[in-house]
Amino acid sequence: MAAPRTLVAIATYNEIENLPTLVDAVQSALPEADVLVVDDASPDGTGRWADERARCDPRVEVLHRAGKLGLGSATFAAMRRAIDGGYDVVCTLDADWSHPPDRLPDLVAALARADVAIGSRYAAGGAIEGWPWRRHVMSRVVNVAAKGLLRLPVRDSSGAFRAYRVEKLRGLDFGSMRSSGYAYLEEILWRLKRLGASFAETPITFTERRAGASKINRGEASAAAGxxxxxxxQEWLGPAAAPFGDRKQPSAEADGSRST
Known part of the structure; x- marks a missing residue:
């Protein structure tokens, strides 16, 4: 049986210290996959390096955007590219090495039994390294809230290390997505659940970024909570809550280090 045609998407902003080695690792893990770098006009040369790599490597493509338009909108752009390009699978991971690229084959394999596969810090065997206790607490609160409020059948809804069956993504109305920033991670699972998607979780060890600065801020956290x-x-009250749930969230910068 032929391997699924796979696109690995990496959203970047100022990740020149991480991206070159990460692309090499992704290609080592999934030699037949294509890599799409979605760069939000990084001033540190990330996009320029990606262009140079793409010129000599047909497996690499670069999508340049005008500025910091948000991790969510960058991911949606990659998903549209996967749909338009006839891919079977699209994978996403942070640009900062917090997700282990060598586990990408496990995510793709998990799609044999699910529509979405999540690299999970909270599944049995998963772990987190290098976080202060406050971040552990925040992450647990976010995931418990998402599970309860959105009735998501997963342990880890706030991590970006995922694989999606592209056929299932075709049913999404990307224009209806309320978040262009980090909260898209919970929202897209919720919308896919409402389309009847099935989910699988594969344990991973999440580590703090190797280099560069995280761009997480309190404003984005507040927007995600809202x-x-x-x-x-909307999940609990149905159509009666539609006006309450229909506020578009402000965009946040694309960032290779979001996960909470």
Whole structure:
């Protein structure tokens, strides 16, 4: 049986210290996959390096965007590219080495039994290295809230290390997505669940970024919390809560280090 045609998407902003080795590792893990770098006009030369790599490597493609338009919108752009390009699978991972690229084959294999495969820190065997206790607490709170408010049948809904069956993504209305920033991670699972998607979780060890600075900020965290509440209202109250849940979230910068 032929391997699924796979696209690995990496959203970047100022990740020149991480991206070259990460692309090499992704290609080592999935030699037949294509890599799409979605760069939000990184001033540190990330996009320029990606262009140079693409010129000599047909497996690499670069999508340049005008500025910091948000991790969610960068991921949606990659998903549209996968749909338009006739791919079977699209994978996403952070650009900062917090996700182990050598586990990509496990995610793709898990799609044999599910529509979405999640590299999970909270499945049996999963772990997190290098976080302060406050971040552990915040992450647990977010995931418990998402599970309760959105009735998501997964342990880890806030990590970006995932594989999606492209055929299932065709049913999404990307224009209806409320978040262009980090909260898309919970929202897209919720919307796919409502389309009847099935989920699988594969344990991973999440590590703190290797180089560069994280771009997570309190404003984005507040926006994500507000979105969870609005989507939760729609989940539990149905159409009556639609006006409450229909506020578009402000965009946040694309970032290779989001996971909470």
């Amino acid at each position: 979105l969870l509440l609005r989507l939760g209202a």
